[in-house]
Amino acid sequence: MAAILDAKGLHKSFGAVVAASDITAEVAPDSVVGLIGTNGAGKTTFINMITGYLKPDRGRIHYEGRDITDLAPRDITRLGICRSFQIPQLYSSLSAYENMLIGLSVVMRNHGVGGFFSRGRPDVPGHGRPAEEVADDLLERFGLAEYRDKNAQVLPGGVRKLLDIALTMAAKPKVLLLDEPTSGVSAEEKFSIMEMIMKAVRAEGVTVLFVEHDMEVVSRFAERVLAFYDGRIIADAPPEVALNDREVRRFVVGGELHRLDEKRDGAHA
Amino acid sequence: MRPDRTPWVLGAILAVLLVVGPFAPLWVVFPVTIAIAKGLVALGLMILLRCGLVSFGQALYYCIGAYTAGMLGRVFELDGVFTLMLAGMAVAAATAYVLGFLLARYRGIFFGLLSLAFSMIFYGLLVKSETLGSTDGFNVLPSTLFGIRPADEWVRYAVLAAASSVAFVAALLVHRYLRTPLGSLAPAIKDNEIRVEYMGASARYAIHVKYVIAAALAGLGGGLAATTVGHIDPEMAYWTVSGEFVFITILAGTGNVIAPFLGALIFEGIRNVAFAVSPNTWQMVLGGALLAVIVFLPNGLWSLFRRGRAA
Numbered sequence: 048m049a050a051i052l053d054a055k056g057l058h059k060s061f062g063a064v065v066a067a068s069d070i071t072a073e074v075a076p077d078s079v080v081g082l083i084g085t086n087g088a089g090k091t092t093f094i095n096m097i098t099g100y101l102k103p104d105r106g107r108i109h110y111e112g113r114d115i116t117d118l119a120p121r122d123i124t125r126l127g128i129c130r131s132f133q134i135p136q137l138y139s140s141l142s143a144y145e146n147m148l149i150g151l152s153v154v155m156r157n158h159g160v161g162g163f164f165s166r167g168r169p170d171v172p173g174h175g176r177p178a179e180e181v182a183d184d185l186l187e188r189f190g191l192a193e194y195r196d197k198n199a200q201v202l203p204g205g206v207r208k209l210l211d212i213a214l215t216m217a218a219k220p221k222v223l224l225l226d227e228p229t230s231g232v233s234a235e236e237k238f239s240i241m242e243m244i245m246k247a248v249r250a251e252g253v254t255v256l257f258v259e260h261d262m263e264v265v266s267r268f269a270e271r272v273l274a275f276y277d278g279r280i281i282a283d284a285p286p287e288v289a290l291n292d293r294e295v296r297r298f299v300v301g302g303e304l305h306r307l308d309e310k311r312d313g314a315h316a
Numbered sequence: 317m318r319p320d321r322t323p324w325v326l327g328a329i330l331a332v333l334l335v336v337g338p339f340a341p342l343w344v345v346f347p348v349t350i351a352i353a354k355g356l357v358a359l360g361l362m363i364l365l366r367c368g369l370v371s372f373g374q375a376l377y378y379c380i381g382a383y384t385a386g387m388l389g390r391v392f393e394l395d396g397v398f399t400l401m402l403a404g405m406a407v408a409a410a411t412a413y414v415l416g417f418l419l420a421r422y423r424g425i426f427f428g429l430l431s432l433a434f435s436m437i438f439y440g441l442l443v444k445s446e447t448l449g450s451t452d453g454f455n456v457l458p459s460t461l462f463g464i465r466p467a468d469e470w471v472r473y474a475v476l477a478a479a480s481s482v483a484f485v486a487a488l489l490v491h492r493y494l495r496t497p498l499g500s501l502a503p504a505i506k507d508n509e510i511r512v513e514y515m516g517a518s519a520r521y522a523i524h525v526k527y528v529i530a531a532a533l534a535g536l537g538g539g540l541a542a543t544t545v546g547h548i549d550p551e552m553a554y555w556t557v558s559g560e561f562v563f564i565t566i567l568a569g570t571g572n573v574i575a576p577f578l579g580a581l582i583f584e585g586i587r588n589v590a591f592a593v594s595p596n597t598w599q600m601v602l603g604g605a606l607l608a609v610i611v612f613l614p615n616g617l618w619s620l621f622r623r624g625r626a627a
Contacts, residue, residue, distance in 0.1 A: 098514070119513075120513050120514055121513050121514070121515075121516045121517060121518055122516075124513075124514055124515060124516035125516040129514070130514060132510075136508055136510050136511040136514070137507075137508065137511065138503065138504050138507040138508055138511065139507055139508070140503060140506070140507050141503060141504075141507065145503075148500075149500065149501065149503075149504045149515075150515055152497035152500050152501070153497065153501070153512070153515040153516055153517040154515075154516070155497045156496075156497035156498055156501075156517065157516050157517070160497075161496065161497050162496055162497070162498075163492060163493060163496050214511070214515070215514075217515070218515060218516060
């Protein structure tokens with residue numbers, strides 16, 4: 048199947064620091080890709096280039112066959128590539144429900160629905176229902192119903208992460224980039240939160256790229272792993288292969304994987 | 317969803333003004349009309365304030381509206397009250413459209429001071445232009461209503477009726493606008509522009525639109541003030557006038573489109589009373605009033621109504 052996202056020869060440097068060096072990757076539609084690598088390896092730079100926040104010095108990015116390299120973040124979002132943030136970006140003076148309504152109203156505006164002269168309560172394009180219902184439904188799907196009327200500012204860290212991701216779903220993305228969806232979440236909660244995210248997101252056939260440091264989470268949820276080191280991709284393979292790659296073990300996973308192996312062995316025994 | 321009562325309340329206020337107007341003494345009709353003119357400017361500032369932007373130069377558009385109305389009478393001998401107001405609005409909006417390309421890039425104090433700078437440039441130009449009467453300004457012809465010049469004792473009421481009708485329509489339109497997807501983006505822009513961009517909306521475009529709307533309302537108010545007072549001068553663009561509008565907006569709060577008019581009315585009321593009681597220290601009374609509102613009602617006078625409703 049043709050790639051939904053196709054990055055070719057991306058290069059980006061900040062002064063003497065090379066953040067991306069000849070990054071080439073194709074992503075198949077309806078797949079889940081884990082991005083791993085130590086801090087500063089180039090994962091977030093990769094995400095920032097795809098979403099238009101950073102422009103690569105060289106190389107092109109194609110999405111559904113269309114060159115999106117020079118588009119602004121909002122134009123890329125409108126095409127169907129959405130992202131969440133390592134530090135959740137919310138409307139902190141508004142409640143979770145109002146956050147969702149704002150997200151949905153942007154979608155309506157981008158489709159020319161619900162403008163000055165429209166009557167009644169129009170449906171949100173793609174969701175087929177009025178914004179109030181969609182907002183509640185999305186909160187429900189991300190387990191946020193109990194936080195509906197709480198101010199985004201006072202929500203716990205994990206909940207803020209979930210709301211951040213729920214917000215992206217308002218736009219019905221085709222590709223979703225999640226920057227460390229489980230960071231700042233306790234080890235016990237990681238799996239359940241990731242489970243919930245994947246269930247809500249994959250139900251709609253969204254292609255997911257997620258940055259993750261926990262190799263257990265990666266091996267459980269990713270179908271394919273891109274391992275970054277020093278601005279390059281040093282491995283591109285299914286998790287069981289990539290996580291056992293010599294270079295990946297040396298530069299990325301380190302002690303992390305040994306613990307994973309021990310746990311697995313223990314489980315088999 | 318709570319039923320939307322604002323249009324009904326606005327309609328009731330309009331009805332009261334139209335019915336009571338003919339019986340009200342001149343000393344009431346005049347300040348109320350001026351309050352409506354200033355309320356229109358504050359209504360525009362409220363739209364910007366919802367995005368977290370404070371324009372310290374809204375007097376620019378107020379003065380442009382007034383001078384447009386004045387010049388139309390002087391050069392083309394036009395005196396229809398609606399024509400003058402709408403012309404003032406159009407010229408102010410067109411100016412804001414051009415300046416907006418620059419201003420929509422700035423936030424916070426930079427936005428405020430840049431808007432202030434433009435108003436002071438306009439003030440400077442007016443003061444230097446002899447043909448426009450320099451610092452003295454010039455008189456504006458008494459206005460007509462649909463081509464009819466009301467009898468002297470009815471002129472004030474005619475202007476009040478026209479003003480309140482226009483303000484009614486403007487408030488309704490703004491109320492509607494604030495509920496559209498673009499209008500409702502204001503608190504989101506105030507909170508987190510990054511998120512607005514990554515949801516697929518342009519904060520800069522939204523602010524540009526809001527800036528033009530705010531200027532249009534200020535121009536409308538300026539045109540109205542010109543026909544009401546019958547005289548215009550460069551002082552209308554001076555920064556203290558801009559300060560007055562910001563004062564009214566903060567006094568009123570951003571809760572509802574009725575608030576700016578209420579704020580303007582109370583502002584005019586306090587000022588007139590304070591001026592009558594202590595001509596030398598009336599500013600102190602105004603300052604005290606604002607201080608009290610900021611301390612006790614941080615969200616403006618409108619929060620009084622909110623609280624009442626919740627209880």
